[in-house]
Amino acid sequence: MALALLSSAACATIGATYTGSGVAVDSELSTRESGWVYVAKVPVVRQRADWDCGLAALMMVLRYWSVTPVPGIIAKTLEGAAEMHRPISAGELKKIAKDHELEAFVVRGGSKDLIAQMRKGRPVIVGLLKPTIRGRVAHYEVVIGVNERTGDVMTIDPSLGHRKNTWSGFEAEWTGAGFLILLVAPRQNAASVSIKRGRLDRSGPRT
Secondary structure: OHHHHHHHOOOOOOHHHEOOOOEEOOOOHHHHOOOEEEOOOOOOOOOOOOOOHHHHHHHHHHHHOOOOOOHHHHHHHOOOHHHHOOOOOHHHHHHHHHHOOEEEEEEEOOHHHHHHHHHOOOOEEEEEEEEEOOEEEEEEEEEEEEEOOOOOEEEEEOOOEEEEEOHHHHHHHHHHOOOEEEEEEEOOHHHHOOEEOOEEOOOOOOO
16 A cells, blocks of 8 residues: 555655654765765755655656756656645656666665665655654655665655664654665666566566
């Protein structure tokens, strides 16, 4: 049910209302602490409204892959979303990525999947349910690092910037969203990605 929810609609501006265990960090943290598997130089894109955190997360990944966002493609897919303040679905984000000639996959994931993608230099968009003073709200963030020694996870939050969370804190938020992953990468880079039963398959490349 939660995966379906995040696949159909997700977003929030978190700000001072956040009550979880994630904390603000600077972008150079991974160079000062041991154990990080980290994707460097992912640009920060801030969301502009309550409805566009997913779009901001996708823009970070597109720019990381040196893909220039095409306003016409985005507007065509999201027609009416801004006017209605309707959250952008994972499926719509996937379509925007594909329309920019990238590969995109919406799957369920786990800690090993995040680490594997970090090792391959791929930032990963995740769906989360964030605890706030108003209750749990749906949100997208970009995972850019996992510490194999401590389990900590580093993300870029479109609302708050660079963040670090304990594994237990991150997992609690990710669990509520059905462990949603939106993986976006250039077609040649993504040639080794294999999907099996809605999950990333680590047994080998697709055929």
